[in-house]
Amino acid sequence: MKKKIGFILLSIVVIVGAIIYFNRNQEQQEEALFKKEAIEFWVISDPHYIDKSLTDSGIAFKKIKETAAGKELDYQKESWQSFINKAIKQKPDMLIITGDLTLNGEKVSAEKLAELLKQLTNKGINVFVIPGNHDVNDGWARKFVGDKQEKTEAISIADFKEIFADFGYQNATNYDKNSLSYSVSVNQKYNFLFLDSNIYPEDNQPQTSPTTGGTIRGKTMKWVKKQLEKAKQEKKKTLVFVHHNIYAHNKLLSSGFVLNNADEFKQVLVEYQVPIVFSGHIHAQDIMTETIKDQPLTEIVSSSFSIAPQAYGVVKLNENSFDYQKQENTHSVSEIENYPQYIKELFIEDGKRLGYSQLIDAGLSDSQKLDTAAEFVGQVNYRFFSGNDFITDKEVEKIKAEAGYQIITEHSKFLKEYIDSIIQDNNQEDNRLKQNFD
Structure with missing residues (x-):
């Protein structure tokens, strides 16, 4: 009998001890990342990193570069190293990347990017990442050998969690x-929500081409509401980071870019008074605010870090204030004499190719007119994607008076519609934002 009582008492002690241990672990897990109120974080999006081991710079890779929408793919490792050196020197508290970490979901690219990012965490700079539509179970994962593309191992869901474990998942309060x-x-004062809005197959299903569109799935939406309610009870504000957009930042760049259930998601955000959402995906720098149910909701879209001017946002967050400034990564790469100018010319050339192809298809053959119009497209395209299209009506009139615009108007309905859609952003400045929170 005494042995039985002793066994019961021992069992109770073990159970109580386990409960105490679990509660301590839970408290530790939910402990805030910082005790200080003033936080500085940097945010980028869509770096589309491809590791050098996946290419021999042959014909196949050259073709990819020509269709890569102005991405710089040759010196990414060197560029990233310069950026990391800058971050280590300036010491932000965090670096946040809102998806499309890799070119097309190559596992090797993810692993090598993680090695670069590890330099930051080793210096006490926290890194947080989320996947983009090109990152998980992407059937387009390729390496480039001579004139051929060959399949390479893609990033599975399990791989993503493992490779980027040190960059968000280990510091997470909740999953x-x-x-x-x-x-x-x-x-x-603050919680951050990092959301996976992508549509991809499960690990046991065949990999497919990446789905451009995205959604906040039903069960995930319930989880989001639970996290927002918890923050509300704790009297904390929540900032949200997601790959896909909640607003249409350009009328021609909305399908596949704006969340499929954006209206529902926005209602949830304003219900819990989320002030700021960060996203990427469209590769264009843009800031947009709408008032929904008397609640302002702002989205900051970061341009792609793989294109000029390799912009990154610097955010200074205090108890009741938010200060965002876009910066340009004006660093040097030893292989290129003037790297910022080099990547700018790459992107402008991509815009010029669009101009040439559309106008030639429209029947224009005058080489001088083609050159003039193509250069015009390249320059206007760069202004839009770099977030420098918040201009006055007088400036628009001046641009439309240029010979390039007149040629486009005469010869290409499609190109004119595209230029008209990107020539002016008249809602708000795209490179800086200051807000005071109640």
Whole structure:
């Protein structure tokens, strides 16, 4: 009998001890990342990193570069190293990347990018990442050998969690079991929600071409509401980071870029008074605010870090204030004499190719007119994607008076419609934002 009582008492002690241990672990897990109130973080999107081991710079890779929408793919490792050196010197508290970490979901690219990012965490700079539509179970994962493209191992869901474990998932306060979403308690005033909005097959299903569109799935939406309610009860504000957009930042760049259930998602965000959403995906720098149910909701879209001017946002976050400034990564790469100018010319050339192809298809053969119009397209395209299209009506009139615009108007309905859609952003400045929170 005494042995039985002793066994019962021992069992109770073990159970109580386990409960205490679990509660301590839970408290530790939910402990804020920082005790200080003033936080500085940097944010980028769509770096589309491809590791050098996947290409021999042959014919196949050259073709990819020509159709890569102005991405710089040759010196990414060197460019990233310069950026990391700058971050280590300036010491932001965090670097956040809102998806499309890799070119097309190559596992090797993810692993090598993680090695670069590890330099930051080793210096005490936290890194948080989420996947983009090109990152997980992407059937387009390729290496380039001579004149051929060959399949290479893609990133599975399990791979993404493992490779980027040190960049968000280990510091997470809570995880969504149905996606690669997670939340982080940043300090006593703020929580950050990192959301996986992508549509991709499960690991046991065949890999497919990447789906451009995205959604916040039903079970994930429930999890989001739970995290926002918890923050509300704790009297904390939440900032949201997601790959896909909540607003249409250009009338021609909305299908596949704006979340499929953006209206529902925005209603949830304003219900819980989320002030700021960060996203990427369209590769264009843009800031847009709408008032929904008397609640302003701002989205900051970061341009692609793989194109000029390799912009990154610097955010200074205090108890009741938010200060965002876009910076340009004006660094040097030893292989290129003037790297910022080099990547700018790459992107402008891509815009010029669009101009040439559309006008030639429209029947224009005058080489001088083609050159003039193509150069015009390249320059206007660069202004839009770099976030420098917030201009006055007088400036628009001046641009439309240029010979390039007149040639386009005469010869290409499609090109004119495209130029008209990107020539002016008249809602708000795209490179800086200051807000005071109540």
